[in-house]
Amino acid sequence: MCAGLDIGADRIRLAVLRRRRGRLRLELLAEHAFGQVICNDGRIDDFELLAHGCRRLMRQHMIHAGAVAMAIPAATVTLTPLVLPASSNELQRLAQVRAEAAAHRRQSLDELALDYRVLGPAPASPADVQVLAVTAPAMLVEDRLALAEALGLQARAVVADGWSLATFLRDGDGAAVLHLDAASAWLSRHAQHWQALAWRSDGAPITALLEELAPLLRPSPPRLLLSGDAAALNPVAAALRKYAGIPAAVAALPPRILVAGHVAAAIAPRRLPAFHCAVALAGEGLM
Known part of the structure; x- marks a missing residue:
């Protein structure tokens, strides 16, 4: 078993994967919001508050031991x-x-x-x-190792978030990955490529995103997968299909991930992309 802990600007998201008969089974998705900024550009501003929130989330879901994987910003x-x-x-x-x-x-x-x-x-x-x-x-790495120690968990991996997530979602094919959330936006066209974007999901028009992406998506990728907690993922995918002619869609979990029935029932499909990074981290920890 491995937990993937995605440390956002004002919240943490947790995913737990377990290896079962050669496949990975998703057994938990959960989050805790702090109501204030606790992490800024990867720097943990309030370590004690973060550790307290992590302990509370793990106690709530009865996670007492195991491994954890975390990320730093690409x-x-x-x-x-x-x-x-x-x-x-x-x-x-x-x-x-x-x-x-x-x-x-x-x-x-x-x-x-x-x-x-x-x-x-x-x-x-x-x-x-x-x-x-x-x-x-x-x-940045030492803070995450210290957090794992404070939680009594084995630190299995500390990786760059963009690289880990993009590799996980494209699952071996040539898709590009577009990640849009409240804290950051980036494009990964291929392995080892990561391009930060200025666009943010807090009220910026989709047309501004399309203008920023236009020169970065030439030549057009065979398909484009979208991820993140932005509410406009589906409208952005539709706009890219209509105006750029790019096969774009909100990313699904790779087929090698089995989703436990209680997880599927608890998380609405529209919320799943917000947990992609946490699931990718858990998968990284089980590699």
Whole structure:
């Protein structure tokens, strides 16, 4: 079992997945609103209030142990592609990531969290491997590890929200992902692509969003999946189909996710996209 904890600006959303016979079963969706801002651009402003709200939500749903996966904003993460010898080991690759971060980031390495992901053979050099170096502010990662410890849960993963969610929703195909919620809006056209948008869902007209997206959706993707807590997801999808000719629809959960009957009965379909990030995080923790 793994819980995905999506920390928003003024609320937390929780999803619990359990592995059953090779598939993932969604067993819980829940949220807690604080009535005030507790997280700003990934920085936790009131750690104690956040921890109290998380404990209350988990007690309410009788979650006393297990693993948890959380996210930091993709906008805070820097990605750098590297080509390294295929024979290099984990320590050598991490050393190269550190060297790259030291050469190009202004912060001290002590202020950065470093990681990497192997993408596969380098296209122009079969004897080498393509590696994606990842750097992020260490404080954001450390706060989430401290939160997991305060909750008595094992921190299974701390990932960039946009990358995790987009990969989860496109589920291996070539779809682009458009995420629209109260705190942020972004477009992911393909793996390792993430573009922040200026549009916000609090009263901004859909026409402004279409104008911002127009140059970013050329050439048109084969299809576009929408996610987030914006109330206008369906109207935005309809406008993209009508005016841009793009097959757009509100994203459904990938078919590998089984939804428990009591979860389906408790959550209205129109509210499910608000929980996509939490479900994606829980899935990341079970990878």
